[in-house]
Amino acid sequence: MKWKSSLINHKPSTNNRLSLAGIIVALGVVYGDIGTSPMYTMAALISGNGGLQNISTDFILGSVSLIFWTLTIVTTTKYVLIALRADNHGEGGIFALYTLVRKKAKWLIIPAMIGGATFLADGMMTPAVTVTTAIEGLKGVTIFNSVWIHNQKTVILVTVIILSILFFIQRFGTEAIGRAFGPIMMLWFTCLALIGLYRLADDWSFLRALNPLYAVQTLFSPQNKNGLFILGSIFLATTGAEALYSDMGHVGRNNIYGSWPYVKICLLINYLGQAVWINQIKDQPLFQQMDGLNPFFAMIPSQFRLAMTFLAAMAAIIASQALISGSYTLVSEATKLKILPRLRMVYPTNFKGQLYIPAVNNIIWILCLGIVIFFQTSARMSAAYGLEITITMIMTTILLNAWLATSNFNKFFAKLIVIFFFSIETIFLITNSIKYLHGGYITLGIALVIIMIMIIWHYGELLKNDNTFHREYVSLLAYKNQLKNLSQDQSMPLYATNLVYLTHVHNGYKIKKDILYSILDKRPKRAQVYWFVTVNVTDNPYTTAYSVDTYNTNYMVNVQLYLGFRMEQKVNLFLRQIINEMMIKGELPRQPQQYTTIPDRSVGDFTFVLIQEVLSPDTQLDNLKKNIIQARLWLQKYTVTPAIWFGLSYSDVIEERVPLALGRMRSDRLRLVKREPIINYTNDELDEDETDDD
Secondary structure, eight states: OEEEEEOSOOOOOOOOSOOHHHHHHHHHHTSHHHHTGGGTHHHHHHHHTTSGGGOOHHHHHHHHHHHHHHIIIIIIIIIIIIGGGSOBTTBOSHHHHHHHHTTTOGGGHHHHHHHHHHHHHHHTHHHHHHHHHHHHTTTTOEETTEESOOSHHHHHHHHHHHHHHHHHGGGGOOHHHHHHHHHHHHHHHHHHHHHHHHHHTTOGGGGGGGSHHHHHHHHTOTTOTTGGGGHHHHGGGGTTHHHHHHTHHHHOHHHHHHHHHHHHHHHHHHHHHHHHHHHHHTTOHHHHTOTTOOHHHHTSOHHHHHHHHHHHHHHHHHHHHHHHHHHHHHHHHHHHTTSSOOOOOBOOSSSTTOOBOHHHHHHHHHHHHHHHHHHOSHHHHHHHTTHHHHHHHHHHHHHHHHHHHHSSSOHHHHHHHHHHHHHHHHHHHHHHGGGGTTTHHHHHHHHHHHHHHHHHHHHHHHHHTOTTTOOOEEESGGGHHHHHHHHHOTTSOEEEEEEEEEOOOBTTTEEEHHHHIIIIIISOOEEEEEEEEEEEEESSTTOEEEEEEOTTOSSEEEEEEEEETTSOOOHHHHHHHHHHHHHHTTSSOOOOOSSOSSTTOOOOOEEEEEEEEEEOTTEEOOHHHHHHHHHHHHHHHTSOOHHHHTTOTTSEEEEEEEEEOOBEEOOOOOOOOOOOOOOSOOHHHHHHHHHHHO
């Protein structure tokens, strides 16, 4: 008998209603990365053009114009107006987008892998560059009648301490800190606008920078020493656009719609204020000779500089926290989609979205510290920042193309939109490619390692379960009688009341022969009910449903669990709910226990058998496929065990090792030969005799 039912009702916690509270939360969660970009974007433009002595008024106007139109085209148009519509039940991000289109074409897994890996890799630089920039703002500033940070070595030391504390507290959860993110970022954006207005009031004519003509002229002006490659620095202003899309599920689309105009206006006013201030001081020798000039901090009036620098440090920490939390979510989604290996996940609080992955936390922490120590200054980090995120944006565009093809958009305009954004982002990729020489090879190397792990894990899984390679599949229906007889055989000791195998049941009844070998041959395991459980990850992030097939028996149950890619896979909890519901419906007999601490207990014990596969030496695959399988099995040793991953830590779990034989099988056989007895032969005669026989 087959039937379906919902499991524990779990609705997504996303509130998509527009509200003031929702807007404030969005300010704290979504805009950390893009909101801290004014701290280093203009500084990167100045240093990239050779310093203040090479800066003209037209160059400044053109730079701000390029920033404004980049924010408008990439962030506002592509992500806010288009990408946010491509939500998966309120969830955004490249893997949520992939789940919407993966049934359209199998190859779409490639841009999803590349985009996810490059997003993780380039994002690792966000905490390093933002915190370092903020602490550099305190260099030489008098705090309580003394200067605490004298030189760059002190900046690095303080940055390392702050980052270490930030990564350390992740294991305890950040619920209390998270509640303060919104108001702090609200204050941050307001101060950005106020300081920008203070400087813009000196020359309102700089509003003409909004004219796109200045942007085009600057790209081809001889005053722009980098030519088209100036876009590499301009791109720093919009690096948080992809994160904006990824964090949609935490705050809801409408709250981003409601908050983005305010954020964009505050950012633009600050950039205009910096432009006016730079134009005022660009010819002064004092500033021209200043090493590592950062116009963001330098333009702040002295009486407010200390307070604004502390606020900048808080904004940098919030941006870093958003990146860390986003990395946990991205890895969790990739893991449940079987793109990355299983890692131990901890839920430190009941706060929405709180997730902690120790391995990811430690890796990002070590890499962030390494980046700070290697690059030394925020200017050098900015020169290497942004290369991989352009790749992520291009991969998102490819997936958006597949989504637009299945939506109600006009096909012609959809193609025009995709071609337009693909062209713009390709130009950004080309201009950002120069960052490879300035340290971008570090994040690119990290991305390539992540992509390699993804390929090994995902493709290795496909090879393991491919019928063309794995021929040892048998029908459960062919073994119904044997399982029935074994379950009723009183001469055999009862192994477990409920014996559970986590496996893939194909076509509703085919499983790997290893499972039945474990039950019948290896050691006959008598049980009252044999369970064959498959965990299916669905495109809906919050699915909790199941189906069962008893094959018209009361001793065999095929359970198909359907869990969203953001759901915990608590198999033990779900299975106990299922058996209770089946007993109520009369599909399974009750299992009263004679010895129990629970009154009227009607469900017996569970034993879970997990099959651990070891590559058989008889496997005859080509070297590439064999190496992928071996690499996947090697990775499997260093990831979280299936028992922990499926929520079986406190259950009775048995692990059995079986050989994994794929492809053609070797047919080595011994040949029986006859030999005469060897008597009184010398060594030389024995050797000669063996040679003759051979």
